[in-house]
Amino acid sequence: MDFTTQLLIAAISAGTPLLLATLGGILNERAGIIQLGAEGLMLMGAVTTCIVYIRSGNLLLALLATVAVTAVLGLLHSFLCVTLRANQTMSGLAMTLFGSGLSAYLGKPISGIPLPGTSPKLHLAWLENVPVIGPIFGNMDYLTWFSLLLVLALHLLIHRTSWGLHLRAVGDSPATADVMGIRVELIRYSYVIVGAALIGLAGADMVLAYAPTWNEGLTAGRGWIAVGLVIFARWNPLRALFCAYFFGALDSLGFRIQLLGSAVPPYFLKMIPYLVTILVLMYLGYRNRNKPSGTPEALGVPYIREQRF
Amino acid sequence: MSLENGRNTAAAVLEPIPAHSGKRSSLRLEYDASRIRSPWWTPIVSIILALLLCALFIAANGMNPVLVYEKMFRGAFGTTYGLTETMVKAIPLLLCGLGIAVAYRISIWNIGAEGQLTVGAMAATAVTIYFPNLSSFWSLSLMLLFGIAAGALWGLLTAIPRTHFGVNELITSLMLNYVALLALDYVVFGPWKDPKGFNFPGSPKFTAAQSLPVLGSTRLHIGLLFGLIAVMIYYLMIRFTKWGYELRLIGANPVAARYAGIHIKRHIIIVMLISGGLAGIAGMAEVSGVTHKLMQGISPGYGYTAIIVAWLAKLNPLGLIVTSILFGGLIVGGYSVQTIGLPSSISEMLQGSILFFLIAGDMIYRFRIRRSGVQLKGGR
Numbered sequence: 258m259d260f261t262t263q264l265l266i267a268a269i270s271a272g273t274p275l276l277l278a279t280l281g282g283i284l285n286e287r288a289g290i291i292q293l294g295a296e297g298l299m300l301m302g303a304v305t306t307c308i309v310y311i312r313s314g315n316l317l318l319a320l321l322a323t324v325a326v327t328a329v330l331g332l333l334h335s336f337l338c339v340t341l342r343a344n345q346t347m348s349g350l351a352m353t354l355f356g357s358g359l360s361a362y363l364g365k366p367i368s369g370i371p372l373p374g375t376s377p378k379l380h381l382a383w384l385e386n387v388p389v390i391g392p393i394f395g396n397m398d399y400l401t402w403f404s405l406l407l408v409l410a411l412h413l414l415i416h417r418t419s420w421g422l423h424l425r426a427v428g429d430s431p432a433t434a435d436v437m438g439i440r441v442e443l444i445r446y447s448y449v450i451v452g453a454a455l456i457g458l459a460g461a462d463m464v465l466a467y468a469p470t471w472n473e474g475l476t477a478g479r480g481w482i483a484v485g486l487v488i489f490a491r492w493n494p495l496r497a498l499f500c501a502y503f504f505g506a507l508d509s510l511g512f513r514i515q516l517l518g519s520a521v522p523p524y525f526l527k528m529i530p531y532l533v534t535i536l537v538l539m540y541l542g543y544r545n546r547n548k549p550s551g552t553p554e555a556l557g558v559p560y561i562r563e564q565r566f
Numbered sequence: 567m568s569l570e571n572g573r574n575t576a577a578a579v580l581e582p583i584p585a586h587s588g589k590r591s592s593l594r595l596e597y598d599a600s601r602i603r604s605p606w607w608t609p610i611v612s613i614i615l616a617l618l619l620c621a622l623f624i625a626a627n628g629m630n631p632v633l634v635y636e637k638m639f640r641g642a643f644g645t646t647y648g649l650t651e652t653m654v655k656a657i658p659l660l661l662c663g664l665g666i667a668v669a670y671r672i673s674i675w676n677i678g679a680e681g682q683l684t685v686g687a688m689a690a691t692a693v694t695i696y697f698p699n700l701s702s703f704w705s706l707s708l709m710l711l712f713g714i715a716a717g718a719l720w721g722l723l724t725a726i727p728r729t730h731f732g733v734n735e736l737i738t739s740l741m742l743n744y745v746a747l748l749a750l751d752y753v754v755f756g757p758w759k760d761p762k763g764f765n766f767p768g769s770p771k772f773t774a775a776q777s778l779p780v781l782g783s784t785r786l787h788i789g790l791l792f793g794l795i796a797v798m799i800y801y802l803m804i805r806f807t808k809w810g811y812e813l814r815l816i817g818a819n820p821v822a823a824r825y826a827g828i829h830i831k832r833h834i835i836i837v838m839l840i841s842g843g844l845a846g847i848a849g850m851a852e853v854s855g856v857t858h859k860l861m862q863g864i865s866p867g868y869g870y871t872a873i874i875v876a877w878l879a880k881l882n883p884l885g886l887i888v889t890s891i892l893f894g895g896l897i898v899g900g901y902s903v904q905t906i907g908l909p910s911s912i913s914e915m916l917q918g919s920i921l922f923f924l925i926a927g928d929m930i931y932r933f934r935i936r937r938s939g940v941q942l943k944g945g946r
Contacts, residue, residue, distance in 0.1 A: 293736060297918075342929060342932075343926060343928070346736065347925045348922075352918075354870060354873075354874070354914065354917055354918035354921060355915065355918025355919055356918070357914060358911050358912075358917065359911075359918065361909060361911035362912060362915050365909040473911070477744070478740065478743075478744045481741065482741075484736075484737055485737045488734075488737075522752055524748045524749065524752035524755075524756075528744070528745050531745050532745060534737065534741050535727060535733070535737075538737065538738070540731075542727070542733050543731050
């Protein structure tokens with residue numbers, strides 16, 4: 258395998274958790290709720306997967322538990338933001354702080370114990386011998402396939418169905434949606450919960466495909482990069498695919514340069530994804546300074562149906 | 567606004583009261599947006615509820631939560647040693663929290679205090695490495711100056727993308743935290759590593775001239791004064807200067823402030839310089855007053871804890887002093903439960919849940935329980 262193919266495989270592997278978290282973030286924000294708790298949710302997802310997988314040995318059970326735990330956290334976030342109309346930024350920060358504390362606490366006993374297995378792979382014998390795409394797609398794990406299907410599904414959902422129309426209406430103008438009889442609160446609740454569960458799966462993917470053991474704070478800011486990726490992707494699942502793989506490539510490129518014996522200290526190579534996040538956001542901000550950014554109009558604004566006093 | 571069924575509220579409000587409503591009235595929650603200021607006791611209630619919630623997790627782990635909390639409390643406030651250690655931890659929390667509070671005055675979410683503290687500590691260490699033989703006064707003044715400058719620069723790196731490119735400061739400041747921590751790793755493993763340090767990552771130990779004076783035989787250093795002075799200046803500036811007035815105005819209503827001709831971008835930059843500079847002081851005080859050398863993990867998440875400190879204090883200067891001591895105690899208490907085999911992340915868990923209950927509590931206060939049918943009468 259040549260360097261490019263290897264890099265592509267590594268980019269997909271490192272990009273999948275980012276992709277899942279970004280898709281989760283897109284669902285949240287399309288419904289008008291900011292999700293800054295991605296880092297905490299990913300950590301909670303990762304630690305739940307590790308604990309349940311190590312204790313039970315059953316991967317499916319571990320993933321179900323991950324979805325359940327992070328969905329409950331999503332419920333908490335939506336209760337705070339939708340029902341109580343709390344500050345969404347603060348709720349997200351609380352989620353991140355609580356998630357990193359609780360995951361460190363729960364994960365202490367299993368810290369460093371390797372998982373019983375990694376994410377199972379789907380071998381496609383007929384595809385493996387095809388040049389270029391064969392080595393990449395012939396041997397991907399189920400979670401990666403799931404994320405690819407999810408991109409397509411969410412794209413169709415958001416842009417081609419009436420459910421998606423309702424979702425966009427709620428994110429852009431909840432008051433109008435409300436007048437049209439769309440249940441704003443219900444939609445916001447559902448998408449925040451589903452989005453949180455996807456971000457939790459991103460954490461699960463990180464431990465299953467990337468580093469098959471629990472370490473405190475193992476996401477190392479990838480949840481926050483996903484928050485940035487939601488903006489790069491302009492709340493669009495198809496773009497999210499490319500953005501996530503681009504960052505996956507950056508992530509693994511640093512590692513690979515290190516393997517090639519570069520003179521640049523590894524610390525600087527590890528800075529690349531963070532610095533590129535800032536630079537890309539700055540570039541987008543500069544380019545779109547006179548254009549609408551594609552942000553859901555009501556993002557971060559709690560909806561209060563007009564009341565008569 | 568009813569909680570159980572949001573859809574019917576408008577209709578319910580418009581419906582005439584049935585004649586028999588007095589008998590059939592039901593209780594419902596109603597949102598009252600005019601209750602902006604939450605009462606002083608919500609932080610206290612949040613802390614109690616957070617303690618109860620975390621007690622569940624501790625009990626699930628097979629420990630007695632009462633004993634654990636007692637251990638934490640004794641560890642943090644029970645002995646002279648514990649108390650001074652708590653104060654030592656409170657210093658960076660106070661300084662960083664103050665910086666966050668200043669930024670939050672105009673709704674700038676600086677979550678980069680961790681990185682700003684780190685670069686402050688690095689800059690102060692740079693002074694000890696490149697100017698090793700200065701007198702105590704010059705050395706410490708230069709370290710303080712460098713610490714402030716580095717922190718302020720790090721704050722500027724967050725402010726400029728925000729003001730000139732419209733980049734959300736949350737993401738930038740957090741990304742810069744990771745960059746700062748990696749830079750710290752680079753210098754302690756690389757160029758600044760102590761040649762006599764048995765290959766342990768860290769800078770050479772500071773000399774007495776490069777260390778902040780301490781109180782008696784304790785570890786409590788003069789950085790406490792920096793914190794208290796900064797709080798006093800913050801209070802006076804916000805309360806009595808034109809600048810403080812403008813900050814309060816932007817905080818209350820940014821649109822009106824812009825129409826009033828207040829230069830919001832300039833305020834964002836100034837506020838982030840101050841915010842970063844204060845965290846930089848905290849970093850300088852930490853290396854010069856406590857660890858006496860630069861090493862990995864000089865901050866056990868002070869920058870993040872300070873967010874809660876500032877929020878819990880509701881940006882009030884006196885409140886900041888109280889909450890930073892409280893959270894200093896929480897960190898020290900977290901360490902002290904390690905002796906009975908519990909992870910110190912208990913304190914992080916507590917911090918996160920306190921924040922949850924606090925933001926929920928502030929909002930729940932805005933809801934009123936009312937009997938339906940009563941609300942129709944118009945003006946309250």
